[in-house]
Amino acid sequence: MRVLGIEGTAWCASAALYDAETDSVLIESNPYEPDSGGIHPREAAEHMSEAIPEVVDEVLAAAEAQHGPDAIDAVAFSKGPGLGPCLRTVGTAARALAGALDVPLVGVNHMVAHLEIGRHQSGFENPVCLNASGANAHLLGYHDGRYRVLGETMDAGVGNAIDKFTRHVGWDHPGGPKVEAAARRYAEASDDPGELFDLPYVVKGMDFSFSGISSAANDAYDDGTSVEELCFSLQEHVFAMLTEVSERALSLTGADELVLGGGVAQNDRLREMLSSMCAARGAEFHAPEPRFLRDNAGMIAVLGEKMARAGDTVPIPESAIDPNFRPDQVPVTWRSGESV
Numbered sequence: 001m002r003v004l005g006i007e008g009t010a011w012c013a014s015a016a017l018y019d020a021e022t023d024s025v026l027i028e029s030n031p032y033e034p035d036s037g038g039i040h041p042r043e044a045a046e047h048m049s050e051a052i053p054e055v056v057d058e059v060l061a062a063a064e065a066q067h068g069p070d071a072i073d074a075v076a077f078s079k080g081p082g083l084g085p086c087l088r089t090v091g092t093a094a095r096a097l098a099g100a101l102d103v104p105l106v107g108v109n110h111m112v113a114h115l116e117i118g119r120h121q122s123g124f125e126n127p128v129c130l131n132a133s134g135a136n137a138h139l140l141g142y143h144d145g146r147y148r149v150l151g152e153t154m155d156a157g158v159g160n161a162i163d164k165f166t167r168h169v170g171w172d173h174p175g176g177p178k179v180e181a182a183a184r185r186y187a188e189a190s191d192d193p194g195e196l197f198d199l200p201y202v203v204k205g206m207d208f209s210f211s212g213i214s215s216a217a218n219d220a221y222d223d224g225t226s227v228e229e230l231c232f233s234l235q236e237h238v239f240a241m242l243t244e245v246s247e248r249a250l251s252l253t254g255a256d257e258l259v260l261g262g263g264v265a266q267n268d269r270l271r272e273m274l275s276s277m278c279a280a281r282g283a284e285f286h287a288p289e290p291r292f293l294r295d296n297a298g299m300i301a302v303l304g305e306k307m308a309r310a311g312d313t314v315p316i317p318e319s320a321i322d323p324n325f326r327p328d329q330v331p332v333t334w335r336s337g338e339s340v
């Protein structure tokens, strides 16, 4: 089966073709880059309405050039969570395309797609998943037909918390890669990078909070602490919180596999901390390659194919988008034969 996926929950207009027979994924993406500040919802929506038709055309043309006019067996789209005006453009494009090609439509939960791409690539049977993305941060584990939210941020998403600090210091969006580079510079230059500038570390059971840490880092910057030192400390605190809750999730569920998802998962230091925690407890760890970590339609097409194969398609009149679509609202139809 070949599935064309469309993604556009916030900043990245993306289309992809997943060919299950060869397990290959072609992705075309066109990111929105704000001139200043963070993501402006209206500008992001305008970007989607221009860029989604372009990336869909490119992928469709490539698919038809290779496989002829019947190249596509289903169209999958990110139904949520995300920014409403962006999702509406994605939904409209997907409905129009599925109607024109006369193929089934699949509504995919973007956060479950972040998890499933890691499970698909790793071959892990029943992993815990840490989703560390811009607008979200949570741990998911499968039980009895659903991905349950084992723990989550009580306020900001992890990437948004980092970007809030970088906006404050005047850096362009996205801030995450700049924080990573500055933290590395600090570690390389410092005699003792283990000496951390103290920032709030808030973990409550399986949940965690980032709003205080962004504000404290902003205040410390205003008081004259060096930006490199703050980037180093911010990363160490935030990623230690995520590593602590990931370890607790593995321990409580008895799982011995961890997959990572989301744009912040491109950070080497986060992957290093999770990987050594997993090694210390004899668990396996998998982080997908970067093109599947940041927002991308590849993961939508891959999960869309599994859902379409399970008959989990949606009639056009029932295909409304859902900006607050939680991962635990999704009946996991494509794993129904599994015993976990």
Ligand code: ATP
Binding pocket: 009, 010, 011, 081, 082, 110, 132, 133, 134, 135, 136, 157, 158, 159, 160, 162, 163, 174, 175, 176, 177, 180, 262, 263, 264, 265, 266, 267, 268, 293, 294, 295
């Ligand atoms: P969601 O998937 O929750 O809708 P999103 O749409 O904001 O999130 P993602 O592509 O998952 O998008 O993540 C974008 C975030 O990843 C931004 O906040 C960005 O700063 C962060 N990011 C990107 N690269 C890095 C990095 N190397 N280190 C830390 N953060 C990073």
